[in-house]
Amino acid sequence: MNKEQLYRFISESVGNESNITQIYAIKNGRSVYDACWHGFTSMDAMNVNSVTKGIMGLLAGIALDQGCIRSLDQKVMEFFPDYSVKRGEKTIYEVTIRHLLTMTAPYKGKSEPWTKVCTSDDWTLAVLDYLGGRKGITGEFRYATLGIQILAGIIERASREKCIDFANRNLFEPLGLPKRILHGDSSKEDQFDFFMNKNPRKYEWYNDPHGTVTAGWGLCMSARDMAVVGELVLNNGMYNGSRIISAEYINDMIRPHLKLGERFGYMNYGYLWYKPYDDKEVYAAVGDSGNIIYVNKELNVSVGMTGTIKPRIFDRVDFIEREVLSVIDG
Numbered sequence: 001m002n003k004e005q006l007y008r009f010i011s012e013s014v015g016n017e018s019n020i021t022q023i024y025a026i027k028n029g030r031s032v033y034d035a036c037w038h039g040f041t042s043m044d045a046m047n048v049n050s051v052t053k054g055i056m057g058l059l060a061g062i063a064l065d066q067g068c069i070r071s072l073d074q075k076v077m078e079f080f081p082d083y084s085v086k087r088g089e090k091t092i093y094e095v096t097i098r099h100l101l102t103m104t105a106p107y108k109g110k111s112e113p114w115t116k117v118c119t120s121d122d123w124t125l126a127v128l129d130y131l132g133g134r135k136g137i138t139g140e141f142r143y144a145t146l147g148i149q150i151l152a153g154i155i156e157r158a159s160r161e162k163c164i165d166f167a168n169r170n171l172f173e174p175l176g177l178p179k180r181i182l183h184g185d186s187s188k189e190d191q192f193d194f195f196m197n198k199n200p201r202k203y204e205w206y207n208d209p210h211g212t213v214t215a216g217w218g219l220c221m222s223a224r225d226m227a228v229v230g231e232l233v234l235n236n237g238m239y240n241g242s243r244i245i246s247a248e249y250i251n252d253m254i255r256p257h258l259k260l261g262e263r264f265g266y267m268n269y270g271y272l273w274y275k276p277y278d279d280k281e282v283y284a285a286v287g288d289s290g291n292i293i294y295v296n297k298e299l300n301v302s303v304g305m306t307g308t309i310k311p312r313i314f315d316r317v318d319f320i321e322r323e324v325l326s327v328i329d330g
Contacts, residue, residue: 001323001326001327002327003033003035003327006035006323006324006327007035007037009323010035010037011037016290016315016319017319019289019290019307019308019309020037020290020305020306020307021036021037021038021040021044021046021223021306021307021308022035022036022037022040022042022044022046022222022223022224022304022305022306023035023223023303023304023305023324024042024222024223024224024226024227024303024304024305025227025301025302025303025304025324025328026227026228026230026231026301026302026303027299027300027301027302027328028300029231029300032328033324033327033328034224038308039200040200040306041200042222042223042224043222043224044200044201044222045200045201045202045203045204045220045221045222045225046198046200046201046220046221046222046291046306046307046308047194047195047201047206047217047218047219047220048219048220048221048226048287048291048306049217049218049287049288049289049291050145050216050217050285050286050287050288050291051219051221051226051285051286051287051291051292051293052205052214052215052216052217052218052219052287053145053148053215053216053217053272053285053287054229054272054273054285054286054293055167055171055219055229055285056148056151056152056215056216056272057101057253057270057271057272057273057285058171058229058232058233058245058253059151059155059163059166059167059170059171060072060097060101060151060155060271061237061245061246061249061250061253061271062166062170062171062244062245063154063155063158063159063166064249065245065246065249066159066170068155068158068159069097069154069158071097072096072097072098072101073096073097073098074096074097075093075094075095075096076092076095076096076097076099076100076105076131076150076154077092077093077095079153079154079157079158080125080128080153080157083125083128086129089132090132090136091106091132091133091134091135091136091137092128092131092132094136094137095131095132095137097151097154098271099137100147100148100150100151101151101253101271101272102141102257102258102269102270102271103141103142103143103144103147103258103269103272104137104138104139104140104141104142104258105131105142105144105147106131106132106133106135106136106137106138106140106142107130107131107132107133107142107144107147108130108131108132108133109130112130112144112145112146112147113126113129113130113146114146116129117130117146117149118186118188118191119188120208121208121209121210122208122209122210122212123146123149123208123210123212123214124149124150124152124153124208124210124212125153127146127147127149127150128150130146130147131147131150141258141260141261141269143264144216145216145217146216147216148215148216148272149212149214149215149216150215151215152212152213152214152215153212156212162211162212162213163212163213163215164180164181164182164205164207164211164213167180167205167213168180170244171244174239174242174244175228175229175232175239175244176228176240177225177228178203178225179203180203180204180205180219180220181202181203181204181205182204182205182207182211182213183204183205183206183207183218184207186206186207186208186209191206194206194218198289198308198309201220202220203220203221204220205218205219205220206218206219217287221304221306222304222306223304223305223306224304225304226285226291226292226293226304226305226306227293227302227303227304228302228304229285229293229304230293230294230295230302230303230304231302232244232245233250233254233273233283233293233295233302234295234296234297234300234301234302236250236251237249237250252270252271253270253271253272253273254270254271254273254275254283254295255270255275256268256269256270256275256278257269257270257271264314265314267314270283272285273285274286276317280296280298281296281297281298282294282295282296282297282298282317282321283295283297284316284317286314286316286317289306289307289308289309290305290306290307290308290316291305291306291307292304292305292316292317292320294316294317294320296325299325301325301328303320303324305320305324
């Protein structure tokens with residue numbers, strides 16, 4: 001396919017591709033594809049869901065580079081001396097930042113306490129009630145969207161500024177991207193609307209009543225935003241000649257730390273980023289609804305893609321490689 005055929009294919013699709021709203025691609029440092037569907041423009045933002053986690057992985061690296069965090073093996077509870085640990089709870093004292101980044105932190109219960117956390121006044125402290133448990137540190141992968149909220153609290157306490165300000169000053173603005181603003185309302189009704197309303201959004205980030213951003217979801221980005229972030233990863237932490245994150249951290253973030261199972265397509269997992277293949281230098285931050293940052297170091301390509309509702313999300317890498325890369329090459 002050429003660019004016009006790809007645009008028409010997505011426009012006329014009634015299948016998995018019918019939800020795509022934006023695709024933006026950069027190759028060899030140059031914009032090579034920019035297309036939108038369903039009334040979106042290139043400057044519109046979308047709740048990119050769990051791609052937010054990938055951004056948090058980058059922010060953790062910046063905090064480490066700046067010395068706000070001494071080490072990824074620093075214990076989580078060192079940042080919350082005012083938190084009252086429940087009697088008999090021991091595991092929580094052993095959880096490190098690295099456990100959060102690799103999704104190997106242990107949690108109580110079988111499911112995430114969404115209602116308890118999202119109706120509380122301070123979501124970070126509410127999630128801490130869920131951290132730990134009797135099994136101890138097992139190294140088991142446990143995908144926990146709410147658990148990443150603790151990382152936002154750590155960055156705020158370590159840097160002594162709100163996470164959104166830290167992100168704007170150290171990531172979005174140096175990349176030439178629009179500053180994010182807090183969403184504001186966090187009522188039950190508003191949370192439902194934020195998830196279900198698939199219209200274009202402002203450059204905002206969802207937040208709890210304390211003004212702390214939601215770390216596992218809720219960041220609004222355009223496909224262009226995501227492609228630019230992908231360029232940062234592609235270039236080992238450099239952007240337009242400026243060092244934003246150390247190459248050492250970027251390489252550690254994207255290298256495989258765990259091999260995931262069937263539910264996650266047998267991909268490798270780094271620090272909140274995926275490595276889909278064992279034998280290819282391809283990396284991705286993936287979110288529900290088909291939102292993705294795709295980075296291919298072998299081809300020097302970065303792709304951002306936004307979408308609305310889609311039941312299966314991990315075939316977006318395959319779609320980009322099957323359809324989008326061929327258009328770029330053409």
